[in-house]
Structures are given as C-alpha cells and as structure tokens.
Amino acid sequence: MSDELENKSGYQAQSSETVNEYSGSAVGDVDYVRPAEVSDQDLYHGHSFITKWVFCQDAKVIGVQYFLTAVFTGIVGLILSWLMRLQLGFPGLAGFMTAEHYYQFVTMHGMIMVVYFLTALFLGGFGNYLIPLMVGARDMVFPYVNMISFWMFFVAVAVLMASFFVPGGPTGSGWTLYPPQAILEGTPGSGAGILLMLISLSLFVIGFTMGGLNYLITVLQARTRGMTLMRMPLTVWGIFTATVLAMLAFPALLVSSIMMTLDKVLETSFFMPTIIKAGEVLGYGGGSPILFQHLFWFFGHPEVYIVALPAFGIVSDLISVHSRKNIFGYRMMVWAIVGIGALSFFVWAHHMYVSGMNPWFGFFFATTTLIIAVPTAMKVYNWILTLWRGNIRINTVMLWCLGFIVTFVNGGITGIFLGNVSVDVPLSDTYFVVAHFHMVMGIAPLMVIMGAVYHWFPLVAGRILDEGLGKWHFWITFLGAYSIYFPMHYLGFIGVPRRYFEMYDSPYMTSGVGLNEFISLAAFIVGAAQFILIYNIIKTLKTGKLAGKNPWQANSLEWQTSTVPPEHGNFGEKLPVVHRWPYDFSVPGAKDDFIPQTVPPSEVIDTEVEKT
Amino acid sequence: MSDPKIEGYQFKPGFRGMVDDTASDQTMFKGVHWGKAMMWIFLLSDTFVFSCFLISYMKGRGSTPVEWPNASEVFGLHVFGVDVPLLLIAIMTFVLITSSGTMALAVKYGYEKNRKMCGWLILATAIGGLTFVGMQAFEWSKLIHEGVRPWENPFGAAQFGSFFFMITGFHGTHVSIGVIFLFIYAYKTFAGHYDEEKRGWFTSMKGNYVEIEILGLYWHFVDLVWVFIFAFFYLW
Numbered sequence: 001m002s003d004e005l006e007n008k009s010g011y012q013a014q015s016s017e018t019v020n021e022y023s024g025s026a027v028g029d030v031d032y033v034r035p036a037e038v039s040d041q042d043l044y045h046g047h048s049f050i051t052k053w054v055f056c057q058d059a060k061v062i063g064v065q066y067f068l069t070a071v072f073t074g075i076v077g078l079i080l081s082w083l084m085r086l087q088l089g090f091p092g093l094a095g096f097m098t099a100e101h102y103y104q105f106v107t108m109h110g111m112i113m114v115v116y117f118l119t120a121l122f123l124g125g126f127g128n129y130l131i132p133l134m135v136g137a138r139d140m141v142f143p144y145v146n147m148i149s150f151w152m153f154f155v156a157v158a159v160l161m162a163s164f165f166v167p168g169g170p171t172g173s174g175w176t177l178y179p180p181q182a183i184l185e186g187t188p189g190s191g192a193g194i195l196l197m198l199i200s201l202s203l204f205v206i207g208f209t210m211g212g213l214n215y216l217i218t219v220l221q222a223r224t225r226g227m228t229l230m231r232m233p234l235t236v237w238g239i240f241t242a243t244v245l246a247m248l249a250f251p252a253l254l255v256s257s258i259m260m261t262l263d264k265v266l267e268t269s270f271f272m273p274t275i276i277k278a279g280e281v282l283g284y285g286g287g288s289p290i291l292f293q294h295l296f297w298f299f300g301h302p303e304v305y306i307v308a309l310p311a312f313g314i315v316s317d318l319i320s321v322h323s324r325k326n327i328f329g330y331r332m333m334v335w336a337i338v339g340i341g342a343l344s345f346f347v348w349a350h351h352m353y354v355s356g357m358n359p360w361f362g363f364f365f366a367t368t369t370l371i372i373a374v375p376t377a378m379k380v381y382n383w384i385l386t387l388w389r390g391n392i393r394i395n396t397v398m399l400w401c402l403g404f405i406v407t408f409v410n411g412g413i414t415g416i417f418l419g420n421v422s423v424d425v426p427l428s429d430t431y432f433v434v435a436h437f438h439m440v441m442g443i444a445p446l447m448v449i450m451g452a453v454y455h456w457f458p459l460v461a462g463r464i465l466d467e468g469l470g471k472w473h474f475w476i477t478f479l480g481a482y483s484i485y486f487p488m489h490y491l492g493f494i495g496v497p498r499r500y501f502e503m504y505d506s507p508y509m510t511s512g513v514g515l516n517e518f519i520s521l522a523a524f525i526v527g528a529a530q531f532i533l534i535y536n537i538i539k540t541l542k543t544g545k546l547a548g549k550n551p552w553q554a555n556s557l558e559w560q561t562s563t564v565p566p567e568h569g570n571f572g573e574k575l576p577v578v579h580r581w582p583y584d585f586s587v588p589g590a591k592d593d594f595i596p597q598t599v600p601p602s603e604v605i606d607t608e609v610e611k612t
Numbered sequence: 613m614s615d616p617k618i619e620g621y622q623f624k625p626g627f628r629g630m631v632d633d634t635a636s637d638q639t640m641f642k643g644v645h646w647g648k649a650m651m652w653i654f655l656l657s658d659t660f661v662f663s664c665f666l667i668s669y670m671k672g673r674g675s676t677p678v679e680w681p682n683a684s685e686v687f688g689l690h691v692f693g694v695d696v697p698l699l700l701i702a703i704m705t706f707v708l709i710t711s712s713g714t715m716a717l718a719v720k721y722g723y724e725k726n727r728k729m730c731g732w733l734i735l736a737t738a739i740g741g742l743t744f745v746g747m748q749a750f751e752w753s754k755l756i757h758e759g760v761r762p763w764e765n766p767f768g769a770a771q772f773g774s775f776f777f778m779i780t781g782f783h784g785t786h787v788s789i790g791v792i793f794l795f796i797y798a799y800k801t802f803a804g805h806y807d808e809e810k811r812g813w814f815t816s817m818k819g820n821y822v823e824i825e826i827l828g829l830y831w832h833f834v835d836l837v838w839v840f841i842f843a844f845f846y847l848w
Contacts, residue, residue, distance in 0.1 A: 220640045268762045270771070
C-alpha cells in the first residue's frame with residue numbers, strides 16, 4: 001500500500017503505535033496490529049432530503065426505517081390480538097366480530113408478528129444499525145442494495161396491509177397457510193387475500209435476501225483492523241448466524257409461495273389433491289398437501305431461531321455490560337449459537353407430528369429437537385453465571401434481561417413437553433401450544449427488544465430514556481405477560497383447542513370461562529402498557545437527559561464513535577483499531593471497571609486482561 | 613472499497629493455521645473482493661431455491677397417481693422425416709455451456725485489461741444466452757401448441773406441465789436477467805468504464821473488472837443449474 005493511499009484513507013497507525021509498520025521493527029511491539037488489507041470504503045453521501053432520509057444509503061438510517069416500519073406493523077398485530085382476546089374473553093361483545101373475522105385476525109396477527117415484526121426488527125432494524133458500528137465498518141459493503149432491501153420490505157408491508165381492504169378481506173387460513181383450505185372457497189380471504197399474502201411474502205424474501213447478503217459480507221469481509229471473529233460482540237454473532245439461517249430457510253418459503261400462487265391462479269395441483277365439494281369434483285388432483293407442510297416448516301422452524309438467535313446475542317451483551325462482568329464462556333456462547341443454528345435445519349417435522357408421518361420420522365425429529373435443548377441450556381447457564389457475583393445495575397435494561405431469562409426458561413421447558421411425540425399428540429392444537437410459542441418466541445425476544453431499545457436509544461438519539469417510565473413499562477409487561485400466558489398452559493391441559501372462535505357451552509370450558517376473561521383483561525393492559533414506551537420516546541426526544549458519550553460505560557465499538565449519534569461513515573477520520581474483546585469489565589488492576597476495545601495493551605500493562 | 617490487497621499477510625501452515633487465517637481480523641476470505649464473496653453467498657441461497665423446486669418436483673412426480681409422460685417422446689423433434697429425441701434440448705445445452713466458455717475467456721481478458729476482446733466475448737456470451745432463451749420460447753410454444761398446459765396435458769400426469777413450466781420458467785428468468793446484465797456490462801466494457809473506474813449509474817460505486825468475474829460466477833451457476841434441470845426433466 002503506498003504512503004499516499006494510506007494518508008488518504010486515514011489508516012495511519014494510531015498515536016500509541018509509533019512504529020513503522022513496514023520496517024519490521026513492529027514485531028516486538030505489544031500494540032502492533034496488522035495494517036489494513038483493503039482501502040477505505042468510498043461512501044455516497046446524500047445531499048438532499050430524499051437521499052438523506054428517504055432513499056438513504058446509510059445503514060443507520062435504514063435500520064431506523066426498518067425499525068419504525070416493523071413497529072408500525074407490530075402495532076397492527078397488537079390491535080388484532082386485542083380484537084381476538086375481546087372475542088375469546090367476552091364472546092359477542094364486539095358485534096361486528098364473525099368467525100371469519102376471527103380467523104383473519106389470527107392469521108394476520110401470526111404472520112405479522114413472526115415475519116414482518118420480529119424478523120424485520122431484529123435483522124433489518126438492529127442488524128443494520130449495529131453490524132457496521134460493532135465490527136468497525138463505515139457502512140454495509142453494498143449500501144445501494146441495502147437501501148433497496150428496505151424499500152422492498154416497505155412494499156411487502158404495503159401489499160400485506162392492502163389485503164385488509166380487498167373484497168373478502170385478508171386470508172384466514174392460519175399463519176401456516178396450509179393448503180388445500182387456504183385457497184379454497186369457504187376459507188375467509190381465499191380470493192385476493194391469500195394472493196396478496198403470498199405476493200407480500202415473496203417480496204419480503206427478495207428484499208430480505210438483499211439485506212442479508214449485506215449483513216453477512218459486512219461481517220465476513222469488512223471488519224476493522226484487529227477485529228478477529230472471536231473478538232466480535234455476541235450481538236453480531238447472533239445476527240450473523242440468524243442471517244445465515246434466513247438465507248437458507250427463506251428459499252423454501254419463496255418456493256412454496258410461488259407454487260401456491262400457481263395453484264391459486266393457474267389451477268395447477270402442486271399441493272392440491274382430488275377434492276369433491278358438494279358432490280362436484282373440482283379441477284384439482286394428484287398434488288400433495290404434505291409437501292407444502294414440509295416446505296413451510298423447513299422455513300418455519302429456522303424462522304424461530306432467526307428470531308431467537310439475535311435475541312440471544314443481544315441479551316448476552318446487555319447482561320455483560322449491566323452486570324459489569326465479562327460474558328461467561330464466550331467461545332461456548334459462540335459455538336452454542338452456531339450449533340443451534342445448524343441443528344435448527346433438522347427439526348422441522350416436529351411441527352407435523354399429527355400430520356401423518358412414518359412413526360420413525362417422529363422418533364428422529366423428537367431426538368434432534370431435544371438435542372437443541374443442550375446448547376440452549378448452556379446459554380442459559382452462562383447468562384446466569386455472568387450475573388453471578390457481578391456488579392449488577394438494576395436498571396431498566398437489566399430488568400428486561402432478567403425478564404427474558406425467566407420467560408425463556410419457562411417457554412423452553414414447555415418446548416421439551418411438545419418435542420416428545422407422545423406428549424405432543426394430546427397437547428397439539430391446544431392452548432398449551434399457544435402458551436409455549438408465545439412465551440419462547442413472542443415474549444422472550446420481545447423482552448430483549450425492549451432491553452435493547454432502552455440500551456441503544458442513547459446512541460441513536462443521544463438522550464437516555466426515562467428510567468421511571470421504563471420500570472413501569474417493564475413490570476406491567478412482565479407481570480401482565482405472565483398473567484396472559486401462564487393460565488393458557490392450564491387451558492391447554494384441560495383440552496381447550498386453539499383457533500376456536502368461541503367455546504359456547506363446551507364441557508372443556510366449565511373452569512375456563514373466568515380464566516379467559518382474566519387473560520383478556522391482562523392482554524388489554526399489557527397491550528396498552530406498550531404505549532408507555534412510545535410516550536417515553538417522544539418525551540425523551542424533547543426533554544430527556546443528554547446521554548453524552550458511552551453512558552453505560554460499554555466496551556464495544558458502537559460507543560467509541562467520534563460523535564453521538566454517529567454520523568454517516570460512523571467513525572470520523574480514522575477507523576478504530578481493535579486490541580481486545582468487548583468484555584473487559586472489572587478487570588483486576590485496571591483504572592476503570594471497563595476497558596474499551598480500542599485501548600491498546602500498552603495502556604493497561606499492569607492489569608489481568610483476558611488474552612483474546 | 614476497491615480491489616483488496618493482502619500484502620503483509622502471511623498464511624499460516626496446517627489445519628490450525630487455516631483456522632487462524634479464517635478467524636483473523638478484517639476479512640475471512642483473504643484477497644477476495646467483497647462483491648465476489650457476496651455473489652457466492654447469493655448463489656448458495658439460490659441453490660436452496662432450485663433445490664426446493666427440484667425436490668418438490670421429485671416428490672410430485674413420485675406421488676402422482678397418473679403416469680408421468682415419456683420425456684423422449686414429449687421433447688422429441690421430427691426433422692427430415694425422422695423422430696430425434698432430445699434434439700432441441702441438446703442444442704440448447706450445447707449453446708449454454710459454450711456461453712460459459714466465452715464468459716470465462718471474457719473474465720481472463722478483463723483482468724488482462726484487454727478491453728476489446730473482453731467486450732466482444734461478453735457480447736458473445738449474451739448472444740448465447742439470448743439464443744438459449746429463444747429456443748426455450750420455441751420449445752414452450754411447441755408444447756403449448758400440442759396442448760400442454762400448467763394445469764393439464766394430453767400425455768399423462770397434470771403435474772408434468774406444472775413443474776415443467778414453473779422450473780424452466782424460473783430458470784429462464786435467471787438466464788434473461790443474466791442476458792440483460794451481460795448487455796449492460798458489454799456496453800460498459802466497450803465504453804471503458806472499467807478502465808477509468810467510472811462510477812455506476814445507480815450505485816455510484818467505482819467500476820472495476822472484478823465485476824465481470826462476479827457476473828461470470830452468476831452465469832456459470834445458471835449453466836450448472838441447467839445441467840440439473842436437464843438431467844431431471846429430460847433424462848429421467
């Protein structure tokens with residue numbers, strides 16, 4: 001690399017590294033970091049309102065755009081859940097609510113929350129904002145495609161929302177969209193509704209692929225000097241592995257969407273068997289509905305971990321920062337994330353125990369499912385051991401993290417029930433299942449999102465969210481969520497089936513009616529409590545306490561930017577040089593209880609830092 | 613980021629060294645342009661798309677209650693009074709594989725900064741791709757003329773037409789997108805955009821001959837997928 005280029009790209013050695021990197025005298029220097037392999041990234045800076053805030057190529061702005069769009073769809077999903085709970089707790093109270101509406105709300109609530117809310121929020125929102133900052137890059141490697149990714153997602157959301165306004169309304173086939181019923185007359189929204197859903201999903205997959213390629217390659221090929229794989233924050237590991245899963249799992253969703261679209265529009269019979277309706281033979285025949293289930297769950301199960309792995313990663317970082325201790329077993333945590341990701345491709349048919357499979361398949365998939373509990377349990381132990389004898393700060397962020405661990409363990413244990421074929425068969429399609437997946441992939445990741453919002457809001461907006469409101473928000477949500485989902489386990493045990501519009505005078509519900517009313521009331525309160533956060537954000541933006549630099553005294557690179565909030569290009573003149581992992585908290589002998597990743601070894605010579 | 617440099621990086625020996633190199637700082641794939649790595653990952657994802665299609669095809673063909681049409685009869689051509697099975701498809705495959713060869717040569721001449729040769733070879737590749745799509749259109753219209761539809765056909769199982777049109781259509785879309793990009797790249801090569809590192813129309817990123825290799829990766833992948841489709845539809 002020529003000197004001229006080096007000057008231009010700002011890669012000169014930092015002040016503490018006085019050695020000439022090319023003279024060979026650097027070998028013995030403790031602060032030596034290999035010179036840059038590639039020249040500095042050449043960024044397109046927006047000049048107008050449109051290029052700065054709308055069609056923006058800055059990953060941070062794209063991240064916020066993803067976040068806001070996902071939160072908007074999430075609020076729609078929340079309102080749908082209110083309407084469902086209104087019907088279940090107080091049947092007939094909402095006059096307009098028919099069984100068809102109820103199914104449509106169930107379907108849209110599920111699809112919105114899983115795909116358009118959680119996935120988009122974790123990967124599109126946190127991924128875009130945090131990956132370049134945390135690995136020390138100026139931006140994603142291909143900012144233009146990253147920008148297109150968001151707008152594809154935006155169009156996908158618009159198409160999805162449009163299905164509320166077409167004749168027949170949105171599809172009501174359940175979020176799994178099982179054929180043949182999803183596209184047959186008689187199912188609500190079997191006309192335009194299902195078609196828009198399938199188109200929206202296809203657009204989502206295409207848009208996500210564009211973003212996902214960026215996340216992966218930024219992590220693989222654009223880290224800063226000194227940032228080795230084993231010095232990356234676990235947040236990056238979680239989002240990275242989840243993106244790998246998404247890149248390999250979404251193809252199955254895309255293919256099944258295309259095939260079902262053709263079944264609907266061209267009357268092909270990929271998934272459609274011979275069907276006799278009211279004595280009349282329909283034009284379909286010879287297809288396999290089970291094929292769809294395999295394709296769908298080959299996507300659907302990794303999807304669970306696409307949501308869970310970023311949450312695992314983020315919560316590890318939050319726990320470490322706010323208990324002032326290094327994460328216990330960092331390498332074990334990394335391998336657990338990777339292992340869970342790999343295993344998640346071999347468990348999909350545990351969603352199909354009652355679909356009619358060879359019993360040996362059930363045996364195989366039950367085994368692989370239970371094996372996943374091993375790395376997952378390792379992670380839970382490590383979180384607890386990180387907290388153990390830490391200097392824990394009981395602030396809002398920490399409360400959300402603790403809430404996460406509790407709900408996640410709870411949901412994980414019910415997962416062991418459902419992973420066993422013989423226990424699953426009586427429990428499947430009851431409220432036990434609803435309670436399980438809401439605990440484990442609804443509430444638990446949501447707790448992490450909330451913690452992450454309270455943690456990183458000072459970076460994004462420069463002001464710290466109000467702690468008092470935050471604690472109210474946490475306690476109402478935490479206790480309320482338990483009030484909603486804990487009783488549902490019991491409803492499941494007494495055999496109350498899920499997806500039923502109303503139980504009428506069913507013998508199942510003699511002891512469940514009051515419980516249902518209680519659950520509904522809790523759901524209204526918990527839903528309303530989420531608006532505390534929105535109020536908190538608006539209030540903080542106006543009058544909140546200024547955060548300054550690094551308010552949590554964290555080590556990772558996103559807090560070491562030249563300005564807060566970081567500007568386009570993230571790090572000013574020079575990219576940071578990394579000398580250590582991001583978990584050097586409470587190091588014996590150190591001046592402060594944290595040593596940022598950019599501090600060179602010569603400044604902390606007398607301390608007992610980990611060798612990373 | 614322009615072309616990567618790995619001066620100063622000493623690869624370490626042995627398996628342990630490979631692990632260290634992989635986990636080292638800055639880049640995992642030393643000296644590989646980010647765009648190339650991105651295309652490889654995209655192709656991995658696309659492999660899963662085509663795998664899902666082809667596995668669905670196998671499942672559909674295996675479980676349909678009606679007999680599957682005989683490929684050598686359905687796809688045969690009647691020329692000069694003789695029935696030749698798989699004639700058209702053999703020519704199509706030959707053209708597409710040849711275009712892979714011209715593409716590889718274009719990459720070579722690109723890196724040698726031989727602008728003219730590179731441009732002509734990209735153009736040749738584009739024309740090869742266009743010929744392929746044209747012949748596919750001919751085959752589609754022939755089959756449609758004979759009564760094959762996505763929902764039914766006179767030769768046997770209805771799924772035959774469904775899978776055939778869907779999968780060859782999806783592949784043909786890939787080829788067509790490739791052809792469009794090949795024409796654009798041919799223009800950019802001839803106009804010297806890669807020599808003077810001119811910025812892209814939309815991306816505003818500096819151009820480089822690496823882009824031709826990246827497009828080449830895509831093109832070879834599309835050819836490779838065709839080999840599988842060929843085997844699954846025409847030889848099974």
